[in-house]
Amino acid sequence: MQRQLFHQIGLPTVGMILILSLAGCAPEADKPLEEVNYRLKWLYNISVVGDLYALDSGLFAKHGLAVNVKPGGPEKDAIKELELGHAQFGVASADQVIRAVSKGSPIVVIAQLFQTNPMHWIFRPDKTPLKTPQDLKGKTIGITHGGNDETIMRALLAKYGIQESAVTLFSVRYDYTPFYQGKVDLWPLYRNAQAPIIGVKLQKAGERFDLMDPSKMGIRFVANSVVTTRKMLEERRETVHRFIKALLQGWREALNPANKEKAIALVLKYNKETPEEIVRQQLPATRILMMPSADFEFGTIDAAAWQQTEEIMLAQKLIPVRVYVEKLLKPIGK
Amino acid sequence: MLHRRIYQFLMIYFTGFAALMLVKYSLDLSDYVIPGFSEIWSACRRYFGLYLLAVLNTLSIAILGHVLSICMATVVGIIGRLTIWIGSFIRVAAYNIQAYPIVAVAPIIFILLGDGLSSRLLIAAMICYFPLLLSIIGILSEPVSEIEHFFESTHRMKWQLQVKIRAFENIHKLMTVIVGSATLAMVGTIVAEFIAANAGIGYSIRIALYQSDLAKILVALFLIGICTSIYLVFLEWLGGIIKERIGSI
Amino acid sequence: MRFEINELNYTYPGSVRNVFQQLSCQVTEPGFHALFGPSGVGKTTLAKMIAGTINEFSGEIRLHQMNHVLYTYNLERLPGWSSVLDHLAQITPASNKQRMQELVDSFGLETCLNSRFVQLSLGQQNRTNLTRYLLQDFDLLIMDESLANVDESTKEKIILKIKALYPERCFLYISHNVAEVSKFCKQILVLRSHHKDPQAVLLQGQDFNGRQSLKVRDLEQCMLEIVNAA
Structure with missing residues (x-):
């Protein structure tokens, strides 16, 4: 009787519970992905290898996000796009x-990608030996007027009390000819992206090259970071969490030496x-700049x-007043 | 009384400016995206003099490049008019070279000429030269039979006379092309400075862009517009005098 | 001084229709002659062939004692940068300088001399243009509607003056005015459409020179012949 009752009441109930619980699960699994735009x-x-890795390996999708990873460029400004809602x-x-x-x-900063600014200066150690910052005196140094390499170099000179009159600042463009011709002693470039290309050319010409890293001279000017709006963080905090979780995982995996081939294939794709x-x-050059050690927690601000960085900008009058940058730093990854 | 070109520019500039302000305040955008009045005013006070000198520097190169282009286009136009194949060769070459994006050609120019005056001048000339050349070749190759017939049939026609007839008959077209290409010369010089030079307003804009400083760019745009308008007014005045002189010869 | 055209064939470039098919005709003596025909029959084309500006035809055009052939038409303009007087002075050969004044007076151009070409009326423009051609060295002058927009009395005065001044030269006057052609022209070459045979007919005009009397019946007869021939 009891069994019959179970069959009559219990089985359908269990079935209903099962169906309901499945129904409860099913929408979660089939829930349409939340679409967000991510401007590089x-x-x-x-x-951007980690960004591409997170996208290509389905990490964003796994966290319920459909991320449109949009390439940046000289005319693109992610902050403006954030404000405009694009x-x-x-x-x-x-x-x-x-x-x-x-x-x-x-805007707020939710993760820091580069731990060391990739902006370095390439030089020929045979012609321009640089052992201490004071060796910069008398040299012709390439800077992009208005660019952050100018800010970094001016900060460096100021830190070591080198008058600008003691060096020759040379306005650079994308054409490296003045450096190849030896008219300029130090030329600014991105350590990870450009140095391997320029290095190959110099090696082919039988020349040795070295790189000057301002961070080793005490100028730690922060480079690329992931940003979002304060409103986004407050109103869609969970989305921000999922995004940054997927993104940082993508970066960790892309920089993991075990995934080297996949990461290279992805960049080439x-x-x-x-x-x-x-x-x-x-790739290894990028790893050094982003993961100073194997156990480093990627994305640390x-x-x-x-x-x-704020002090430098304030000193160079690039901002009129202090912004108390520490208030903007919202390390979500932890 | 302001000249037509100047008040037209002012109308366009301030309409655009008003649209920007409308977007800024309706979307509540920060000064970083679109600067506010006070920031623009302060940029104006701080950079007006500096940018004015930069614009004048650019304008002087643009004028030089423009004059150079007019002379070159006239010479090549005259040669291009002589025989059918040279004319068509020059025309095709002009179309092809004009189709090259200047940013792609610029590195070659800078390697060959460095980033000094000559590169700026060449790029400015390149941008305004080809439209000029095509128009001048077009004008000089088109016979004005009703006038030329007499000289042809009485064996009096010389190339100088032919050029004179065709240029005179198309003086309005020529002046329009010359005035139009003046704007291109200015654009060309700014592009050259933007890409590589170490002076001029294009260079200043590049720095402002690096710093995402739209206030400075708005000041620069104002000065570029006003100075270009003044140059165009001058050219139109000069064109009027030339037409008048020719008319009274 | 004469010209003859033998078995002339011509088709406009890009067209399949013949303008001239086995066209043969001739003008046999100096004088003021006419080339007459309906619109589109090829008068201007034939004139340009005689003047040597169209050469891609088959057949033969033979010019006897005609070394200088000029062709002028009514739409021609003088350069805009100089006055009529300056232009005439510039293009008149030294040997014809005296004749310049005579023509200016006869053609009623005194008031036009200091003006630019564009400032003249259409009739004055045509007279000015004709004047400069008459001041050149020529054996045959083809006048394609050169007196269009000129009033009848001035036109008569001009034609009579031309005939008086240039008795040894040859003129080929293209006009659509049957009365004018019949009255003033010596020989009238009537050009007919290509499917008519012969394509050209030569008629005798009254060749009025202002001194002889003109018989109305003869003039009417001539006009009738021209109309019938065309």
Whole structure:
């Protein structure tokens, strides 16, 4: 009887519970992905390998997100797009962030990609030996007027009490000829993306090259970071969490030496113009700048470096007043 | 009384400016995206003099490039008119070279000429030269039979006379092309400075862009517009005098 | 001084229709002659062939004692940068300088001399243009509607003056005015459409020179012949 009753009441009930619980699960699984736009700082190259990895490996989708990863470029500004609502996440350099916040832009930093700024200066050690910062005196140094390499170099000179009159600042463009011709002693470039390309050319010409890293001289000017709006963080905090979780996982996996081949293949898939042998050199260079050690927690925001960046900008009058950058740093990844 | 070109520019500039402000305040955008009045005013006070000098620097190169282009286009136009194959060769070559994006050609120019005056001048000339050349070749190759017939049939026609007849008959078209290409010369010079030079307003805009400083760019655009308008007014005045002089010869 | 055309064939470039098919005709002596025919029959084309500006035809055009052939038409303009007087002075050979004044007076151009071409009326423009051609060295002058827009009395005055001044030269006057052609022209070459045979007919005009009396009946007869021939 009891069994019959169970059959009559219990079985359908269990069935109903099962169906309901399945029904409860099913929408979760089939729930349409939440679409967000993510504006990169630059074109698809080695500096966005983790972003591409998260996209291509389905990490974003796994976290319920359909992310439109949009390449950046000289005319693209992620912060402006965030404010205009064209993107929900973006990559911007620290000087961009500080400048924007000083003008009232409601943005926050949720992860820091580069732990060391990739902006370095290439030089020929045989012709221009550089052992201490004081050796910069008398040299012709390339800078991009208005670019953050100018800010970094001026900060470096100021830190070591080198008068600008003691060096020759040479306005650079994308054409390296003045450096190849030896008219300029130090030329600014991105350590991970450009140094392997230029290095190959110098090696072919039988010349040795070295790189000057300003961070080793105490100038820790922060580079690319992931940003979003304050509103996004407050109103869609969970989305921000899922995004950053997927993104940081993508970066960790892309920089993991075990996934080297996959990461290289991915860069080549999105950027067909760069030869494979260059990408092979670019990847470890990028890893050094983003993962100083194997156990480093990727995406960590270096508050001290951010404060130094703000100090530098303030000293060079690039911002009129202090923005208290530490208030913008919202490390979501932890 | 402001000249037509100048108040037209002012109308366009301030309409665009008003549209920007409308977007800024209706979407509540920060000064980083679109600067506010106070920031623009402060940029104006701080950079007006500096940018004015930069624009004048650019304008002087643009004028030089423009004059160079007019002379070159006239010479090549005259040669291009002589025989059918040279004319068509020059025309095809002009179309092809014009089709090259200047940013792609610029590195070659900078390697060959460095980033000084000559590169700026060449790029400015390249941008305004080809439209000029095509128009001048077009004008000089088109016979004005009603006038030329007499000189042809009485064996008096010389190339100088032919050029004179065709140029005179198309003086309005020529002046329009010359005035139109003046704007291109200015654009060309700014592009050259933007790409590589170390002076001029294009260079200043590049720096402002690096710093995402739209306030400075708005000041620069104002000065570029006003100075270009003044140059165009000058050219139109000069054109009027030339037409008048020719008319009274 | 004469010209003859033998078995002339011509088709406009890009067209399949013959303008001239086995056209043969001749003008046999100096004087003021006419080329007459309906519109589109090929008068201007034939004139240009005689003047040597169209050469791609088959057949033969033979010019006897005609070394200088000029062709002028009514739409021609003088360069805009100089006055009529300056232009005439510039293009008149030294040997014809005296004749210039005579023509200016006869053609009623005194008031036009200091003006630009564009400032003249259409009739004055045509007279000015004709004047400069008459001041050139020529054996045959083809006048394609050169006196269009000129009033009848001035036109008569001009034609009579031309006939008086240039008795040894040859003129081929293209006009659509049957009365004018019949009255003033010596020989009238009537050009007919290509499917008519012969394509050209030569008629005798009254060749009025202002001194002899003109018989109305003869003039009417001539006009009738022209109309019938065309």
